[in-house]
Amino acid sequence: MWFARGKDTRADELDRFLDEMARGQSAPASAVEPALLSATRHVHGLAATGQPSDRIKASVWEDVMDATRSPRPASQPAIGSSLTRARPGNPAGRPTASVPSPDMNQRRRMGARLATAAMLLTVLVVGYVVAQVAFRPPADDQRDLAVVVATPGPVAGQECQVEPRTIDEIVSILSTQVMPRPTSTSEWDVVISPRLTGGVAPEIIVAIQATQREWNACGRTGDVLRQSALETDAYIRRSPWFDMWGGPNSDEIRTSVEAEVTRVARLAAAAPPGTPAPDDVPLGAETLVIHDEDVRQLPDGRVGALLREENPSGGITSPLPFNTFRIFVQVDDRWLIDQDIMAGG
Amino acid sequence: MDASRVTMTGTLDAPGDDAEAAMIVRARDDPAEFAPLYSAYFCSVYHYCLRSLGEREAAADATSQVFIKALGALPTYRSGSFRSWLFTIAHNVLVDASRRRRLYVPLDDAGDIPSPESMPEERALAAEDGRRLAALLACLPPSQRQIVELRLAGLTGPEIARTLGISHAAVKSRQFRAYSTLRDVIGKRHDADRREDADVVREG
Numbered sequence: 224m225w226f227a228r229g230k231d232t233r234a235d236e237l238d239r240f241l242d243e244m245a246r247g248q249s250a251p252a253s254a255v256e257p258a259l260l261s262a263t264r265h266v267h268g269l270a271a272t273g274q275p276s277d278r279i280k281a282s283v284w285e286d287v288m289d290a291t292r293s294p295r296p297a298s299q300p301a302i303g304s305s306l307t308r309a310r311p312g313n314p315a316g317r318p319t320a321s322v323p324s325p326d327m328n329q330r331r332r333m334g335a336r337l338a339t340a341a342m343l344l345t346v347l348v349v350g351y352v353v354a355q356v357a358f359r360p361p362a363d364d365q366r367d368l369a370v371v372v373a374t375p376g377p378v379a380g381q382e383c384q385v386e387p388r389t390i391d392e393i394v395s396i397l398s399t400q401v402m403p404r405p406t407s408t409s410e411w412d413v414v415i416s417p418r419l420t421g422g423v424a425p426e427i428i429v430a431i432q433a434t435q436r437e438w439n440a441c442g443r444t445g446d447v448l449r450q451s452a453l454e455t456d457a458y459i460r461r462s463p464w465f466d467m468w469g470g471p472n473s474d475e476i477r478t479s480v481e482a483e484v485t486r487v488a489r490l491a492a493a494a495p496p497g498t499p500a501p502d503d504v505p506l507g508a509e510t511l512v513i514h515d516e517d518v519r520q521l522p523d524g525r526v527g528a529l530l531r532e533e534n535p536s537g538g539i540t541s542p543l544p545f546n547t548f549r550i551f552v553q554v555d556d557r558w559l560i561d562q563d564i565m566a567g568g
Numbered sequence: 569m570d571a572s573r574v575t576m577t578g579t580l581d582a583p584g585d586d587a588e589a590a591m592i593v594r595a596r597d598d599p600a601e602f603a604p605l606y607s608a609y610f611c612s613v614y615h616y617c618l619r620s621l622g623e624r625e626a627a628a629d630a631t632s633q634v635f636i637k638a639l640g641a642l643p644t645y646r647s648g649s650f651r652s653w654l655f656t657i658a659h660n661v662l663v664d665a666s667r668r669r670r671l672y673v674p675l676d677d678a679g680d681i682p683s684p685e686s687m688p689e690e691r692a693l694a695a696e697d698g699r700r701l702a703a704l705l706a707c708l709p710p711s712q713r714q715i716v717e718l719r720l721a722g723l724t725g726p727e728i729a730r731t732l733g734i735s736h737a738a739v740k741s742r743q744f745r746a747y748s749t750l751r752d753v754i755g756k757r758h759d760a761d762r763r764e765d766a767d768v769v770r771e772g
Contacts, residue, residue: 234744241743242724260749269701270720275614279628286632287639291599435619478747 237263271304382440387448390484394477396456423518427526431551432513435530438560439511447484455552457563513549525552525561588650596642606635609651613658616721619705620662630665634658652727657717707753712746715739721765 236254244267255263434453441450451459515531527550552561594601613634637657645653650673705713718728725743729736 234740237744237747238725238740241719245719245722245724258755259747259751262754265749265754266701266716266750267703267720269697269704270615270619274611275618279614279624280610283610283628283632283635284603287602287606287635290636291639403716469626 344418382437383446383449384442385437385441385449385452387446388451389448390477390480393448393451393459393480396459397480399460420479423520423526427558428513428515428518431518431526431528434551434558434560435511435513435549438483453557453559458560458562461562521550525550526558527551527562579680592642592645592650595639599639602635602639602642605650609654610635612721613654616655616658616717619663619702619717619720621665622702626665630661633661637661649727649730651723652730655721655723655727656731659718661712704750704753708746708749712742712749715743716746716750719743 232254233256237259240255240260241263400530438450438453441447441453459497511530513528514531517531519527521527530547530549548564549560550564552557553559587603591601591605595605610631612625614631617634618624621630623629629731634654634657638654658767705716708716714732715728718731723731725736725739728743729739732739
């Protein structure tokens with residue numbers, strides 16, 4: 224069902240209040256819900272403290288004036304390079320070297336990485352061969368090695384194999400978006416109730432853990448369309464990652480979906496190997512795990528579990544800062560992600 | 569407007585439309601006349617960049633790029649909100665930056681922020697507020713966070729719509745969601761703090 228077009232009074236009132244704040248006027252707040260008003264003021268209050276130093280302000284101004292005085296190369300230095308900004312050792316802010324374009328920097332870095340990787344690989348291969356020929360590891364090391372081999376390593380993109388949804392499919396789903404269901408305290412209390420613990424068949428536990436692992440893998444590589452294939456239509460409709468609320472037309476939805484798919488994939492591709500996924504990839508996609516003892520059978524036939532975050536070295540940490548209970552539902556022969564219920568930390 | 573009264577260490581309130589238009593005309597002929605506009609918007613642009621990039625050095629670089637581009641593009645500026653035009657440039661600079669690096673680095677990880685114990689009280693409080701704000705904004709998906717960041721930079725709803733190239737209706741609905749989420753997060757943290765305080769009292 225379409226979210227009803229037309230005015231949402233609460234959103235309009237908040238917008239008016241914020242506009243008055245932006246204009247520095249005394250904002251009539253009576254129409255805005257008190258808790259929302261309080262939170263808004265709190266957030267803006269946090270932003271009001273702290274001023275950049277005069278040194279930074281003057282330094283940036285020197286940059287700006289320097290740019291008008293001496294023609295720069297067509298490409299500006301990459302953000303973070305700070306090759307030309309005035310600083311204690313270079314008070315005039317003159318370029319200390321020619322400023323290569325960001326693309327050239329990137330090619331040089333990529334070339335350096337490839338050379339380093341090739342060298343490391345050679346060292347590893349040679350070292351392995353020498354070790355096999357010359358050394359026999361003591362019994363303890365062999366046991367440790369067996370443990371390492373038996374322990375699942377970081378989820379790799381190769382585990383993301385599900386047939387992806389199409390953009391047309393997602394556009395169609397989002398075109399019938401419904402308002403997200405608010406999370407109520409009682410709902411959280413129900414799903415984490417101790418009386419629901421246990422009673423879930425082992426094969427179902429394995430199945431939802433497999434879905435979660437594959438979801439992580441797809442998120443790790445930024446494959447949003449495959450990740451969406453592990454989610455029900457209802458879950459996608461509620462997903463904040465396709466923030467379409469407001470009733471845009473299908474063309475706008477398609478443009479936004481395509482932009483989101485491209486952006487996430489690009490971010491994931493840009494992340495160096497071995498590093499955590501960029502923050503803009505869906506939350507915890509590469510590190511969320513399900514413990515057997517956290518799985519619960521819900522009264523409506525669905526199965527859910529508390530999500531826990533796995534740290535990079537493989538240890539299990541406490542639940543996410545804002546606890547998330549993920550609910551799965553069986554669709555044909557797969558268990559798909561149907562709903563997330565969140566509670567306070 | 570007497571530009572000589574405005575120094576780089578001073579702060580000027582954002583000028584009205586007429587004064588702003590006059591500054592723009594003068595700056596087109598003489599870049600040094602850009603100083604009042606720079607002074608008026610530097611803080612908001614810098615903080616906008618800092619909240620997005622999370623690092624002071626990167627934020628300063630981004631701010632440089634914003635004003636360099638703005639000064640260079642000044643001959644093409646037409647009528648309308650200068651702030652909206654300026655933040656459109658800022659938004660594009662940050663989008664460009666996000667393609668080359670992680671979009672967000674928590675301020676807790678920024679090595680250039682000295683420890684609170686070593687700073688005067690005001691700066692320590694400001695740094696702590698910055699960390700709290702960053703933690704709150706991190707709870708939001710990017711499309712909502714952009715809206716809030718631009719609100720914190722002082723833009724109105726229509727200006728945000730122009731900056732992001734979306735409808736005002738989309739701005740209103742996303743920002744309502746964003747602030748509702750922030751309300752819920754803040755509420756839960758308060759509840760957690762109260763429970764923790766109660767536990768401490770009980771154990772004491």
